[in-house]
Amino acid sequence: MAPTLHTWAGVLSFVIFLLFGLPVDALPRKKTISNTANTATSNTAAAGAAAAAGKISTATDGSTILDKTVTIDGLSIRYKISAPADQFTAASGVTGGTAAANAAGANGLNVLLHGDGGQSFFDFPNQAVQNNLMGVVVLAPNKNRFWGGGSGLERTDGVAHAAAVNTLIQDQLSKDVAFDPANVFFTGVSGGSLLLSGFFMPTFGATYQTGVELNCGALTPQVAVVDGANMIANTKFHFQSTQDELASLQPAIPEAISAYEKLATSAGLTAAEIGALQTVDNTPNGGGHCGFDGKGFVSGVQLMATNFANVMSADATGEVTGIGNVLNTVVGNEALQFSSAT
Template identity: 45%
Template structure:
């Protein structure tokens, strides 16, 4: 009898606790809105676009990864959106377009990538330091940003930044920036493992360099041709800046360069092409807008002014006219050779 009574009392107590628990307020559901979702921490808040457009009789494929609230629903953007844009130009072969290293929005910049409009997927066509379609491809990129991009996203047209990798850097430095840099005066460009002197005239004589940031990043074991062309590119930009009265102190603020890494072509992290590019793309804000310190590279400070350092970038620069020897076996056990034998699907073809 006593045992049955205790059991009944226990059951009544348990039912009471369950009733109290059901009466407690439920925790609020996590919100997907707010600053964090804009930064790319909540993928459900983003819209991925993979499409093509014909510009000047040339079909161009593009990718955009934008916060849902920045995607255009009606009329094209007026260029007064809150977020800027980060445009990525891949290396020869185009695999960078598909890996889309700037997909995750950082520094309030929407990731955009363009695929070179030719069968070889080479910006400017041709190969090596010869890019006969440079002016055409540059005009297409400018038209895309000015006319097509506003149809897809609302963005701040005064904050359009660029990253070029290898062949993409050749197009930016040799053609696009001289032709159209004046349209993006208050932004900047990362020129990764590539650079060549301007092949066309500056549209505004280089006045935009007063406020436009350019950073060259290379490695000590970069391709021989690039170890010659990158310093030549830097000197040409310096010279152009001086012709419009920009002082050396301002040049050192706006134009910076580094080649500390001992990795191979684009292997800034000393590991490989793709991972090295990713580290620099992730560091765009620190490099172009911050103090130049990259935590992922052991707090390496890459913000070094170019004046007086043009010929110090590479410790053992090759003779002028020297060419990179044939690429070794990609499975080489030598880590330096393995790093130099970058993927055939992305990297300058010389």
């Protein structure tokens, strides 16, 4: 029998019930873009930005410390900067950083290279902003944390490490903090002093023409001196050691003093001019290697860092608590006296 109009109406009603009467979740949906992937991407980007910005902490004087790692010439270079928060760039990740990248700032830098093993990197003795110099400390890029690699007085990677430090200053640090590139000073501690005197200052000292404090270590230039006349005539050197210095360093430090004095003489500087630029002291006794306070390494290094301006600034008094005046001319004091071998 053919379907009647009444029959077709019943079929149509059943179809409508199927379409609209069933729960919505039972119907096929148009696929939508999940927020999960976007959230994961956002989190990854945030994590990457945080890693690039580095870790943030507070210095002893209330300034901000940025702890960061970059790759330079294939070397992993970790460094810390201590500066007023507003002197950091916005890209640094420091809260309150408002300086523009690659912009010159009012403050200079005091770049410290630690001794073998890296103790002074972690202590960061120059972290306080002092005499308009913001503190920077750099970690040696090898597993032993030896600046220049090698061991003892043989620093086999000195050329590469010195170049990496220079590139860090010239190309990287201005991305993190605003500083005056014409006011960059240096501090060496033990093995760090070996790199600075043996490799960095001979190669790059003429670029900076400021000053370097060589604590408990020094080498004669191990590479050709670049633009030596300008470097030596415009750079202050202070050699600080102890009477009970390491046996291996007892001949090396006087040899370095004589070598740098000879560079000054060859450049035509008078004895008085040399005395104003190159100074030496090794009166502390009883603290051993770098124990300038007569007690020990860590406290001795901190003593010299705290008194950096008294030793290296243009109007330095030379007075260091517990030692006295350390600014003795190298002229006539090249042959340091040591009390014992340690």
